[in-house]
Amino acid sequence: MLQVNKPKSEINRELIEFEGPASQTLTSYLDIVRRQFPTMIAIISACLILALLYLFTAAPQFTSTATMVIDTRKVQLFQQQSVLGDIAIDSATVETQVEILKSENISLAVVRDLHLIDDPEFTGSGGGVLGAMIGSFTGLFSSGYAISEFELTRKALQRFERSRTVKRLGLTYVMEIGFTSRDPAKAARIANAIADAYIVDQLEAKYQATRRASVWLQDRIKELRTQASAAQRAVVDFKTANNIVDTGGRLMNEQQLAEVNSQLIMAHAATAEAKARLDRMNEILKQEVPDANVADALKNDTIVKLRAQYVDMASKESIWAMKYGSDHLAAVNLRRQMAEIKKNITDELKRIQESYKSDHDIAVTREESIKSSLANVVSESQLTNQAQVQLRELESNAQSYQAMYDNFLQRYMESVQQQSFPITEARVISAATTPLGKSSPRSMVILGAALLGGLMLSFGAAMARELTDKVFRTTGQVEEVLGTNCIAILPALDGAAAPSFLPGKLGKKTDDPQRNLLRYVVDTPLSRFAEAVRSLKVAVDLNSIVRENRTLAVTSTLPSEGKSTLSSNLAQLMAHSGARVILVDADLRNPSLSRALLPNAEIGLVDVIAQKANLEDALTVDPETKLAILPAGKTSKLLHTNEILASKAMHALITQLRSKFDYVVLDMPPMAPVVDVRVTSSLVDSYIFVVEWGKTKMDVVKHNLRSAPEIQDKLLGVVLNKADTKLLSRYESYHGRYYYQKYYARYGYVE
Numbered sequence: 001m002l003q004v005n006k007p008k009s010e011i012n013r014e015l016i017e018f019e020g021p022a023s024q025t026l027t028s029y030l031d032i033v034r035r036q037f038p039t040m041i042a043i044i045s046a047c048l049i050l051a052l053l054y055l056f057t058a059a060p061q062f063t064s065t066a067t068m069v070i071d072t073r074k075v076q077l078f079q080q081q082s083v084l085g086d087i088a089i090d091s092a093t094v095e096t097q098v099e100i101l102k103s104e105n106i107s108l109a110v111v112r113d114l115h116l117i118d119d120p121e122f123t124g125s126g127g128g129v130l131g132a133m134i135g136s137f138t139g140l141f142s143s144g145y146a147i148s149e150f151e152l153t154r155k156a157l158q159r160f161e162r163s164r165t166v167k168r169l170g171l172t173y174v175m176e177i178g179f180t181s182r183d184p185a186k187a188a189r190i191a192n193a194i195a196d197a198y199i200v201d202q203l204e205a206k207y208q209a210t211r212r213a214s215v216w217l218q219d220r221i222k223e224l225r226t227q228a229s230a231a232q233r234a235v236v237d238f239k240t241a242n243n244i245v246d247t248g249g250r251l252m253n254e255q256q257l258a259e260v261n262s263q264l265i266m267a268h269a270a271t272a273e274a275k276a277r278l279d280r281m282n283e284i285l286k287q288e289v290p291d292a293n294v295a296d297a298l299k300n301d302t303i304v305k306l307r308a309q310y311v312d313m314a315s316k317e318s319i320w321a322m323k324y325g326s327d328h329l330a331a332v333n334l335r336r337q338m339a340e341i342k343k344n345i346t347d348e349l350k351r352i353q354e355s356y357k358s359d360h361d362i363a364v365t366r367e368e369s370i371k372s373s374l375a376n377v378v379s380e381s382q383l384t385n386q387a388q389v390q391l392r393e394l395e396s397n398a399q400s401y402q403a404m405y406d407n408f409l410q411r412y413m414e415s416v417q418q419q420s421f422p423i424t425e426a427r428v429i430s431a432a433t434t435p436l437g438k439s440s441p442r443s444m445v446i447l448g449a450a451l452l453g454g455l456m457l458s459f460g461a462a463m464a465r466e467l468t469d470k471v472f473r474t475t476g477q478v479e480e481v482l483g484t485n486c487i488a489i490l491p492a493l494d495g496a497a498a499p500s501f502l503p504g505k506l507g508k509k510t511d512d513p514q515r516n517l518l519r520y521v522v523d524t525p526l527s528r529f530a531e532a533v534r535s536l537k538v539a540v541d542l543n544s545i546v547r548e549n550r551t552l553a554v555t556s557t558l559p560s561e562g563k564s565t566l567s568s569n570l571a572q573l574m575a576h577s578g579a580r581v582i583l584v585d586a587d588l589r590n591p592s593l594s595r596a597l598l599p600n601a602e603i604g605l606v607d608v609i610a611q612k613a614n615l616e617d618a619l620t621v622d623p624e625t626k627l628a629i630l631p632a633g634k635t636s637k638l639l640h641t642n643e644i645l646a647s648k649a650m651h652a653l654i655t656q657l658r659s660k661f662d663y664v665v666l667d668m669p670p671m672a673p674v675v676d677v678r679v680t681s682s683l684v685d686s687y688i689f690v691v692e693w694g695k696t697k698m699d700v701v702k703h704n705l706r707s708a709p710e711i712q713d714k715l716l717g718v719v720l721n722k723a724d725t726k727l728l729s730r731y732e733s734y735h736g737r738y739y740y741q742k743y744y745a746r747y748g749y750v751e
Contacts, residue, residue: 071426119156519572539717561691580660628661690718
């Protein structure tokens, strides 16, 4: 509170423009709702009223639904394969059936069967008040000619398709058919008619396709019967001409070739096996002593025993050599015995190798013999194969014709059965019934949507109002945008305060509202306005601890912001508390304070500065508060008022006033229209800047303060004037009326 004058750098820095709390915390959003609550309530109420009007004017609609399933199970009697080759039911097939249900062919069938072109609901105007209004409006532009049956059908079809719904239930094979109408019984009847029309359409499509297939099959069967007979006769004639005789379905040279080929395969396998044993033995001979796995694989007892002896002696030799040295006689004897055993093992392996080599040679000889026999059989079969190739071709043709004939004959019999007993995969599992309640308009849904839309629209409007509200309404805005303290917020006065006395004319009352406002703190000392002026007086006194603060200048940005009212009430309050105070009207361009307080004054500040009158003669004292008032005087012909305020005579006058009074309150002109305030910086201890609450633009105030650094250096703070206390409580609850009225209730005071 002591440091009320902010450094110039805090105001001159590039401050971020005040913006709405769209990106701030939840508390900021709640503050927006509180401030814009009436606007939001109005928008929400309008949305709800529109929703209620719609509910009262819209015709009720009833929706009835039927469910149909595509059933892959058929009656056992009809499970034979269809002539058309029924496609397996999958997800795409179900979706295809849904689109068929939505097709114009099904819709036209229902329209014709139920004679919907004669129903006013489908060919007349829409239902309800809205429908009647729309029908009347469109009737104004109609030419009046008679509508043809085709146009009536297309119009009925359009409304029919708008009221019909077909959808698949999840991933099942079930389809839901719904229809909405103003008549609940009609809705059920049309929904069932759609299902029936779909089933009839499917049956008719299958019947027509089967009938066309049967006619085509009859002609094709005749051709296939002739072709099959000719092919079989050709096979018999060819065998007779080439003396081809088969035994058990195979020719004799084919059997002989197969047997020789089988023997060759076995001989080749035996040769490979002998070769593998011989190669393995050659690898074993490269080892000094075969390991245990090799010995076991050969299954030779001699090698197994010799290897065991060798391992035992090697172990003993290692022990003796470690214990007595490698040159010890016992170690040498053991190594000699080990060498002898190794030689015996090698000899035994070579004997086995010779045996394997002999087996391999025998296998190779046998394989070559079989290959020679095979070559002979192949050469003999080549002569027969040439005729056999042509025979196979003839037999293949005969078999193909016969198979085609049998297949087409079977299909023809099936088509005859399907013409007699047509079936379809679709069936109704739940027929549509008359609905008991309306489906639209849904009152709760529409009201909920209207409420939600109203909330969103109202919040958007509230945000827009906040973002475009570039005026001062809170102390936080003043501190953030201007970088200075907001000393007080003065409520707006209605001007109808209790009548006051005209200064200098004791006992003479006046009903002038302007004069009443200028001494409002005296007439209503327990008002909130008076309390706010007291807080300003406290700020002035506390600032005096830091520096001398006796000459106070009250100014504003624009005219009519209430600076004169504040300067008069501040001076009245100081004087009423016992201090010696003088109120000087220094607004030489527009001395509104002088006109309101002393309209008949002949001399004033201008005359005192020009030394045409004495100070004592120009002063007027309020008999109640003892406040001395120095009016501006005759200022109508003054051109350079700033020169007067910056003159040495003005300095001398202020010095004289400081010596006679405790406080000198100067009512200065506004800063935006004139430059008079800037020339008084050397005369004034502190400036009080008045800003009209909720009206003066932020950028205007910032611009004027930035362009006057000498005013910023001595700025005591900002006073927000003419605040709407009811509206202010939405921005800052602690500035509302409630606390003041509660505290002063015991005095019987209500503002």
